[in-house]
Amino acid sequence: MASASRQFVRAATRASTRSAFSVAPRQAFHQNGRRYYSSEPAQKSSNLWLYLTGAAAVGGGAYFFLNGSNASATPKVFSPTKEDYQKVYDAIADRLEEDGDYDDGSFGPVLLRLAWHASGTFDKNTGTGGSNGATMRFHPESGHGANAGLIAARDFLEPIKAKFPWITYADLWILGGVCAIQEMQGPAIPFRPGRSDLAANSCPPEGRLPDASQGGDHLRNIFYRMGFNDREIVALSGGHALGRCHTTRSGYSGPWTFSPTILTNDFFRLLIEEKWQWKKWNGPAQYEDKTTKSLMMLPTDMALVLDKKFKPFTELYAKDNDAFFKDFSNVMVRLFELGVPFAEGSENSRWTMKTKWDQ
Numbered sequence: 001m002a003s004a005s006r007q008f009v010r011a012a013t014r015a016s017t018r019s020a021f022s023v024a025p026r027q028a029f030h031q032n033g034r035r036y037y038s039s040e041p042a043q044k045s046s047n048l049w050l051y052l053t054g055a056a057a058v059g060g061g062a063y064f065f066l067n068g069s070n071a072s073a074t075p076k077v078f079s080p081t082k083e084d085y086q087k088v089y090d091a092i093a094d095r096l097e098e099d100g101d102y103d104d105g106s107f108g109p110v111l112l113r114l115a116w117h118a119s120g121t122f123d124k125n126t127g128t129g130g131s132n133g134a135t136m137r138f139h140p141e142s143g144h145g146a147n148a149g150l151i152a153a154r155d156f157l158e159p160i161k162a163k164f165p166w167i168t169y170a171d172l173w174i175l176g177g178v179c180a181i182q183e184m185q186g187p188a189i190p191f192r193p194g195r196s197d198l199a200a201n202s203c204p205p206e207g208r209l210p211d212a213s214q215g216g217d218h219l220r221n222i223f224y225r226m227g228f229n230d231r232e233i234v235a236l237s238g239g240h241a242l243g244r245c246h247t248t249r250s251g252y253s254g255p256w257t258f259s260p261t262i263l264t265n266d267f268f269r270l271l272i273e274e275k276w277q278w279k280k281w282n283g284p285a286q287y288e289d290k291t292t293k294s295l296m297m298l299p300t301d302m303a304l305v306l307d308k309k310f311k312p313f314t315e316l317y318a319k320d321n322d323a324f325f326k327d328f329s330n331v332m333v334r335l336f337e338l339g340v341p342f343a344e345g346s347e348n349s350r351w352t353m354k355t356k357w358d359q
Helices: 002-014 082-095 108-119 151-163 169-183 216-226 230-241 266-273 299-306 311-319 321-336
Strands: 049-051 063-067 074-078 276-278 287-289
Touching: 082 151, 082 169, 108 151, 108 169, 108 321, 151 169, 169 321, 216 230, 216 299, 230 266, 230 299, 230 311, 230 321, 266 299, 266 311, 287 299, 299 311, 311 321
Parallel strands: none
Antiparallel strands: 049 063, 063 074, 276 287
């Protein structure tokens, strides 16, 4: 009964957005760079192909497979096209909301977190880490504290991998993040395939992802190591418009916005416009909004308004959703490509996947 009630509430709150998207382009939902339908409190009321080499590329994005499951199996070479990756994207999109009891009814936020955590380990000084490798499949990386709960995203994608065995885990995880952003009404994120799956000995050391209990200097230490500047750090933080924290994972609790499955600039608007106070509870130090006490902000989030160099960009994105979307798209493309040895000139081979409502 409780499950049915939750699904009814979700369906009702999305009626003005989800259904509308099926009959109108997304641009119709922008007014002066702001989407007005979100960020307000709810009113009371397999085939037989086996993967052979960890998807080792043989040139031009081609991959080796064994056709068959016995000793007489013959190797095959498959060269995926944009249409093949679109089919993978569609398979992910079709399942995002299949479990109405998972978080806020969508696997989108946790898929984005998987793609971000797989990419955010990059170290520009050593060239290690990044989205190439999908090494979170292995210990110790799968057990890193920052990756708690991401098994939900990895398990979610396993049936997709079984259906499309030619795609590497590394490309699949990133395509899952791209799909999540776009299907949650965010900007287009051009996708470039070409990541390989690596072995456990390529796992990066723990400590390369942000510690939510820290401040601005910590954020710079983490993101400068990847090659990002202050504006890009703030733009990337806008991903916190999606999803929520869990006491069983990070220890923190609650969503950042009132629309945790729709991407807007509301994370920044709320940071600027709302009054925040320390939450009185037995968990780690976090903020809550004074108005409803139902939203949360992390110490690293508050650094975006407390730090004099971060704050101007936070104010910009709070006022201009289009500016946020433009910068967010650009920086996510960079993040998702960190550490990948793409072929020279392939930056012109990025593809924009069609959303379900654009097909």
